Amino acid sequence: MSGPAGIGHIVHPTAPTSHPALPVEPLLEVRGLSVSYGRIRAVEGVDLAVEPGRIVSLVGSNGAGKSTTLMAISGILPLAAGTVRFAGEDITRLAPEARVGRGIAHVPERRRVFAGMSVRENLVLGGYSRGDRAEIERDIDTLTALFPILGKRLGQAAGTLSGGEQQMLAIARGLMSRPSLLIMDEPTMGLAPQVIDLILDTVLEIRARGTTVLLVEQNAVEAMRLSDHVYVMRLGRIVHQDSGSNIDPDRVKAFYMGAEA
Numbered sequence: 001m002s003g004p005a006g007i008g009h010i011v012h013p014t015a016p017t018s019h020p021a022l023p024v025e026p027l028l029e030v031r032g033l034s035v036s037y038g039r040i041r042a043v044e045g046v047d048l049a050v051e052p053g054r055i056v057s058l059v060g061s062n063g064a065g066k067s068t069t070l071m072a073i074s075g076i077l078p079l080a081a082g083t084v085r086f087a088g089e090d091i092t093r094l095a096p097e098a099r100v101g102r103g104i105a106h107v108p109e110r111r112r113v114f115a116g117m118s119v120r121e122n123l124v125l126g127g128y129s130r131g132d133r134a135e136i137e138r139d140i141d142t143l144t145a146l147f148p149i150l151g152k153r154l155g156q157a158a159g160t161l162s163g164g165e166q167q168m169l170a171i172a173r174g175l176m177s178r179p180s181l182l183i184m185d186e187p188t189m190g191l192a193p194q195v196i197d198l199i200l201d202t203v204l205e206i207r208a209r210g211t212t213v214l215l216v217e218q219n220a221v222e223a224m225r226l227s228d229h230v231y232v233m234r235l236g237r238i239v240h241q242d243s244g245s246n247i248d249p250d251r252v253k254a255f256y257m258g259a260e261a
């Protein structure tokens with residue numbers, strides 16, 4: 001089954017609700033998340049919530065624990081403590097593949113595409129959890145409309161694409177599972193400025209198509225500009241959070257440095 005708000009389903013996620021006073025049930029809710037690498041505690045007591053139809057960013061300096069948090073949410077890393085709830089269900093103990101089935105897709109850091117396989121084969125693999133071949137072909141058409149350059153390269157080996165194209169493929173492959181939550185880890189890393197703009201525009205487009213986004217982004221100012229809510233991490237903890245419209249880049253910088261910790 002596809003997720004409730006997969007690609008190609010146009011909804012209006014940021015439209016105001018008729019009862020703004022009613023709290024929106026979060027799509028993702030993380031409570032007291034702690035993760036260790038052996039004896040090193042990399043993430044400690046993280047609480048965060050992602051409401052449906054939003055772009056939520058995690059920012060912070062290198063080693064703050066952002067990637068670790070994302071990997072624990074998608075089930076790649078085990079939790080030392082805490083809970084992860086998704087669409088009202090406790091998924092803390094679900095395997096990563098089961099979380100994909102529930103509607104969570106993770107686009108990892110460093111755009112890991114299958115270099116020896118064609119662009120089309122990479123996309124088909126992204127849809128493996130669904131099985132319906134005709135639907136997969138339709139989604140490839142939808143995604144090549146979102147990323148026209150991939151449409152021109154469907155038969156080409158993924159390893160021959162430029163860095164920006166590989167990133168687009170990694171994102172498109174994530175969308176092939178029709179997630180309701182797309183987790184993106186540093187999608188602009190190492191890309192040229194124009195390509196960075198293109199990728200960030202795509203993040204907005206993905207939200208406009210009804211998919212919720214949890215983003216880790218090294219370009220904190222850019223991330224704050226496009227996000228509905230921002231969490232700042234330092235030394236494994238959330239040290240600050242605010243709405244995208246209220247967040248103050250200078251204060252965020254101070255939190256990065258520990259000046260406000």
Ligand code: ATP
Pocket residue numbers: 037040042060061062063064065066067068069
């Ligand atoms: P970056 O932007 O550098 O990826 P980050 O905020 O994503 O930073 P993490 O990669 O989550 O941070 O790392 C958090 C902490 O965990 C760091 O101190 C890091 O050195 C440590 N760490 C990360 N991966 C491992 C690992 N495989 N084994 C041991 N320690 C690790």
